[in-house]
Amino acid sequence: MTALTEVPARTTTSRGADLRIDGVSKVYQRQVTRKRVEEVPALAPIDLHVPAGGFVSVVGPSGCGKSTLFSIIAGLERPSGGSVRIGGQDTTGKTGLVGFMLQKDMLLPWRTVLDNVVLAAEVCGVARKQAVELARPLLEHYGLGEFADSYPAQLSGGMRQRTALLRTLLFHRDVMLLDEPFAALDAQTREQMQNWLLDIQADFGKTIVFVTHDIDEAVYLSDTIYVLSGRPGRVIDTVPVDLPKPRQQHPDLSSTPEFTAIRARVRALLRDAGRTPAEEPR
Template sequence: MNWLSSKIELREISHVFQSHDRRPVNALEDISLQVSAGRFVSLIGPSGSGKTTLFNIIAGLQQPTAGQVLIDERDVTGKIGLVSYMMQKDLLLPWRTVLDNVVLGMELQGISISKARQLALPYLYQYGLGGFENHYPAELSGGMRQRAALLRTLLCHTELILLDEPFGALDAQTRAQMQEWLLQLWSDFGKTVLFVTHDVDEAVYLSDEVFVLTARPGTIKARLEISLDRPRSRQIVTDPSFIRLKETCLALLADEDIAGSILKLSRDVARKGKAQR
């Protein structure tokens, strides 16, 4: 891939933070990746590999210890408001209706609420929220809440979307429905998506590329090109090519689980030895 064609580039991102006992913890180490405009890219890795920290750095919410974030070839390290970021919890405001939650991002970007409502309402009807615009979040199912949160994220005037395990709390059937719904939105809106998940099937099903992170300190272990035809139907999960990609991801993650267990054991032994001195 040509660096100049990239929507986002991460160059040698590293991050060190202090633990509760003030010891330095190396969370991320020398992460470099590049994503072309309009691609759907997933990040998978063991728990604690720094995926959410990396998203916080991309969004400008945390400053990396070292490295650069570039969007459209501009250094935007530490700058906020340039990407749309949805976390696992939908974070809908309980006192606002569905419509007014969906338009919140547009309001924050300076669009009047009346204009934002006018722009957003047709999308609610197009993407399965029609008739719910005057309902409140407490009246919605988990899947409907996630639809509202995703639509809010996509309607912001940013071309790069960060989705951090948005379907992690959903049951299997709702999750599958939301995956197909998300692919339709991504196809219609043409945005660049970075997606964090622990679900290998989900990563392979949704993505053009999958990056596998190592156990802490997180770094890029492998990049897999997902050369499966689009649009994708649910039946693709039984295709031999899909199964091979899934097995490759699982093997890479299994290695990291073993490495992480060994690292944890060595740390525990070191702490016990220090305590006994």
């Protein structure tokens, strides 16, 4: 991996910003009968903080409100209470201020890799010529240069996720929300993608919030892990991950006593919350 000063397009891609979630809650209304409406709490008041350039993972039982939390941070849903602040500014209910990558890559099959990567930048108002000039060095730098003119159907799962991740990166947002982006990949490809993501994090310093059901993945990637309870989701503990960086340079990290201890702590918290992420699909 090249040094930060050598990363292409570094001056045109924004860096991370402080993200602060203060007392965010969500209650849905469900029509039970024609005359009766029932309140369904999805999120209890949640506080969550990610410093600029930080990497936080969120884990919890199925149905605990992780996706709802992401939708609120992205401005796609308004909370029932509380606020979202990015870089000190109140962004509650405002869309288009974060990069958002789902588990499915959502690539457009009729667009090439290059065209898919520049799509988000174009949507943001960047001229196509400029977007292409930004994208091509990134494709080369991160191993997709020779596939720039390929279509999604011609790519492996890992390449598709790389394409989707670069598209999110070119969205020019300080905060990136990654919702189980590697869940559908095989173990070997998943490990490669984790290291690839850490490379991008080191190069661009984005603020990342990462949802996963994989405890080892959360420990390996994160600075801090937020553990949520069952519905309505609330933070039952915040687990710091004090492991050496860059993690990619420690291939046996997962077998160290420090890693094992953090894994055991998170697993115990999830057990107390009702079930571990592996016990039930999301």
